[in-house]
Amino acid sequence: MAVVDVHRFAESITCHAWSPDLSMVALCPNNNEVHIYKSSQDQWERLHVLEKHDQIVSGIDWSSKSNRIVTVSHDRNSYVWSLEGGEWVPTLVILRLNRAALCVQWSPKENKFAVGSGAKTVCICYYEQENNWWVSKLIRKRHESSVTSVAWHPNNILLATTSTDGKCRVFSTFIKGVDTKDPKAGSPAESKFGEQILQLDLSYSWAFGVKWSPSGNTLAYVGHSSMIYFVDDVGPSPLAQSVAFRDLPLRDVLFISEKMVIGVGYDSNPMVFAADDTGIWSFIRYIGEKKPESSGASYSSQFSEAFTKFYGQSKATTANEASESSKSREGVHDNCINAIVSLSKAGSPKVMRFSTSGLDGKIAIWDLENMEEELGHQF
Amino acid sequence: MAGAGGFVEADNAEAIIARIETKSSKIESLLKQYKPVEALKTALEGSPPKTLDERCKSANWIVVHRALMAIKDIEGMLNALDVEYYDILMKYLYRGLSTGDRPTCDQCLKIHEKLTDRAGLGCILRCLTDTINTV
Secondary structure (H helix, E strand, O other): OOEEEEEEOOOOOOEEEEOOOOOEEEEEOOOOEEEEEEEEOOEEEEEEEEEOOOOOEEEEEEOOOOOEEEEEEOOOOEEEEEEEOOEEEEEEEOOOOOOOEEEEEEOOOOOEEEEEEOOOOEEEEEEEOOOOEEEEEEEOOOOOOOEEEEEEOOOOOEEEEEEOOOOEEEEEOOOEOOEOOOOOOOOHHHHOOOOEEEEEOOOOOOEEEEEEOOOOOEEEEEEOOOEEEEEEOOOOOOEEEEEEOOOOOEEEEEEEEOOEEEEEEOOOOOEEEEEOOOOOEEEEEEOOOOOOOOOOOOOOHHHHHHHHHHHHOOOOOOOOHHHHOOOOOOOOOOOOEEEEEEOOOOOOOOOOEEEEEEOOOEEEEEEOHHHHHHHOOOO | OOOOOOOEOHHHHHHHHHHHHHHHHHHHHHHHOOOHHHHHHHHHOOOOOOEOOHHHHHHHHHHHHHHHHHOOOHHHHHHHOOHHHHHHHHHHHHHHHHHOOHHHHHHHHHHHHHHHHHHOHHHHHHHHHOOOOOO
């Protein structure tokens, strides 16, 4: 089993983020607060409660080099917290949103952060030295619905977003004075703030959880129709693949190497996807091996009850013994996993540890140290 | 929702209906030869999901329905069917269930059970969320 630690922090966890040294975790227990816990000798101790938002905190990110926490909430605000003298001090960031903020991420260089919102806009915030405050620039065009997830490319300029209009888009967020133009990089056309580089129309349903691969060459995002989409060679001629899988939809993904992705979602069990040598992506396995069932149906007791009722309607159906053989779930999480966070150093090509948090209020830490053989050579 | 990937216009609908009619006669002959599995495969192939025209969809549904009701060996049928047809079959099953007609529903439920076993809940999800390619 790859799980190293599981702990139940609250009834339900909305999002979480780790401190630079990975000893502390900041999480939102499905209310307007952010709790920071420190682990010491197998015990988790609550150190701080950050209370500034009025509504649920929908996104938290902790920068690893500058040790700042950014939180965004349904109250349309965002705060950047810095540690001063043992206390976390908030700085309000005026996002100029008229709808909830849904997700946030620090850029790789940590001089900017991106916020996706229900106002069909993305806010890119950067620090203005002269006025000593955070300024927000909005990408207003293009999105036809809420922006559910944002992800920064390693070059600190490109940003991928997914939205409930089913599309995944890549924008340039070049800001004069904050970003420096790379002399050998692409054409100046891409260097306009808010310029859409690419739009991917692969999904018919809501899209969530976009992430870039470590090199920035590949994008992965999920659709609510139990599909996961991979796009290689993001650029003028991308190579898109849609992979349909058996079970319930995913909510978030993480690249653990250039060719391997872990997806988490409503099945409460992380799924591993990998690209083979020809570049075709497919589902490999669940991360913890499921016990082989006699019939192959491995649904929990809730499902089998529902199925028996459903199929019992038909006079001709015989009682299906196979579907009620299941017991309580053997997995780590009992409810939907909605976030997966890497525990490796930012920018490293391989992720050996990651954590997942879910609606069951647990955070589980997974270690892939001994799973190299099981996962295969793509890892 | 924007109509991505051009929808077929009304004047092409006639062509589609004509094709469906040829399909229908082919299926009738297959059924006479006691090859219900082949019949269903033919019926599912070339399903016109991208038309907005209700007549095309209804015409295709009648053909699929005919083939579905003739199936006796469900396991065998699913064995012979390619994986890519699972999603389309599931959509037609739900259309069948929505008719409320007793024998149709019985048959559809039987097939639904076996298909879910094979294709998983993801297949059902894909039918529910796909509002563009409806049958």
